[in-house]
Amino acid sequence: MINNKNQECFQNEFFLIVPIGLEEAAKLELLEWCGILAVGFGSGAFAKNAKVVKGGVTFSVTSSSVAFYLNACLKIPSRILQRLHVFQTREWAQVEKELKIIDWKFFFPQGISKWEIAASESRMNNEKHLAQFLNEKFENRFYKIQSSGSIAYLRVHDNVFTVSRDTSGEHLHFRGYRKKQGEAPLRENLAAFLWFFLLKNHHRLDVERAVIVDPFVGSGTLLCEMFLWNQVIQTRSYDSFAWIPPEDKIKFQQGLERLNLWKLNLVGVDMDQEMLNKAQCNFKNIKAMNNCVRLIQGDSTCLNRDVVRSISKRVSEASHLPKMDSGFSFSSSSPLWLISNPPYGGKGRISSKKSWRELWQKALETYQPQWAVALGPERECRESEIFGQWKCIETQRFLNGGLRVAASLWKKNESTTKVGPS
C-alpha cells in the first residue's frame, strides 16, 4: 500500500470516516450503493478492496465521480476522504520530498480550509511541529489557506504518512431537511444505522407490510432517515460535484432511475404537541414524505390498546398500498414494528422522570411489536435480556457524542401468553 513514486495509484483510493462500531454496516451500505451506481457506471463503480479498519472503511473505485456521488447516497458515514499520497519515512527531508509529489493545485483548486493532523507511534509525533513544517515549507508556495477550500488530512502512524483531502464539505449528517429539533435530537447517520439494524433481517415486502412506529418521535429524525434510506439526499448542496464531467452526470442518473421508493407506513407518537409540529415541519422538507407518515399525540407508556389498534387502521386507510389486486392484505392486523431513541432518564441530555428501561419496556407492552429496535445507554441494553414477551437478540455498541450507547434488536416471542397494560 505504500507508494513512493506514483501518486496516480492513490487518486482512486478513498476512506469512509465512520463512527467506531458501525464500520461493518457502513461497508455493506457502500457495496450496495456501488451496485446501484454500476447500472450507469458499469464496473467502474464497483468498490474494490473494501476493508474495515477502526473508524472507517478503505476502498477504491475506478471512477472518482462515483466516490464523489457516494456523498449523496451513503447515510452511515460522516465523511469521504480521497487518498492523495502514502509513504513511510523517519526523515524530515524525505517528508518534504514526498509531499512535493502531490499536485496541490489540482487537488485543492480553492486552497485548503484547514489541516487536520493526527500523529502517533512515529518518530515525528508532534502535531504542532508537523503543522509548523507544512506552514513553512508548503503554504503559499504549493497551496493557500482559504476558507473556501477543502480540508486536508495528514495522518502519521508507525512512520507511515497518509495525506488525504475531504470530498464531503459539510459533515454528512447535515442532510438539510432538519430545520427544527428538540433537546436531544439523534444524529442523522446514527438514526440511519438504527434503521439498517432493523432492516437487515427483513425483505422489502416485510417492510412494506408492516406499520412502523417511533413511540418517542421527537423531531422525527428516525422516520426521515427510514424514508431516505434508499434515496439520494437532495437537500444538501453539492458544490464539490461541479468538476464532474457531464457524461458521468448522465451515468449517475441512469443508476437512480432504477431506484423506486419503498412504500412505508410510518407512525410517530410523542406526548409533546410542540415536538410533533417540529417533526411535521421537517417532513415537509422531504419530497413525498408526508404521504406515508402519521403523527399522533399520546403517552407511549400507557396508550390505550384501542388507540394503538386504530393507529394501524388509520395508516391502513390512508395507505398508498394497492389493496385488492396486489395480493397484499394491509389491515389493522398488519405487523407492527417499533424503532426509537427513548429518553434516557435522569438529568442528562435526554432527561425524563422515567428510566430508559421503564420507558422502553412499557412501549413494548403498549404497542406489542413483532420486531423492535431501540437506542439506549450501553449499561441498560444487554443481549439475551427479556422484557415480558420480548427478547433482546442482538446489540451493537458505539459512541454517540461521547456517550457509550447500544442499539438493541428485540423480537417478540409469539408462543408465550400475551401480556400488556391492563
Ligand SMILES: C[S@@+](CC[C@H](N)C(=O)[O-])C[C@H]1O[C@@H](n2cnc3c(N)ncnc32)[C@H](O)[C@@H]1O
Ligand atoms: C430523545 S427525544 C427523541 C429524539 C428523536 N429521536 C429526534 O431525533 O428528534 C424523546 C422524545 O420523547 C418524548 N417523550 C418522552 N416521554 C414520552 C412518553 N411517555 N410518550 C410519548 N413521548 C414521550 C419527548 O417529548 C421527546 O420528544
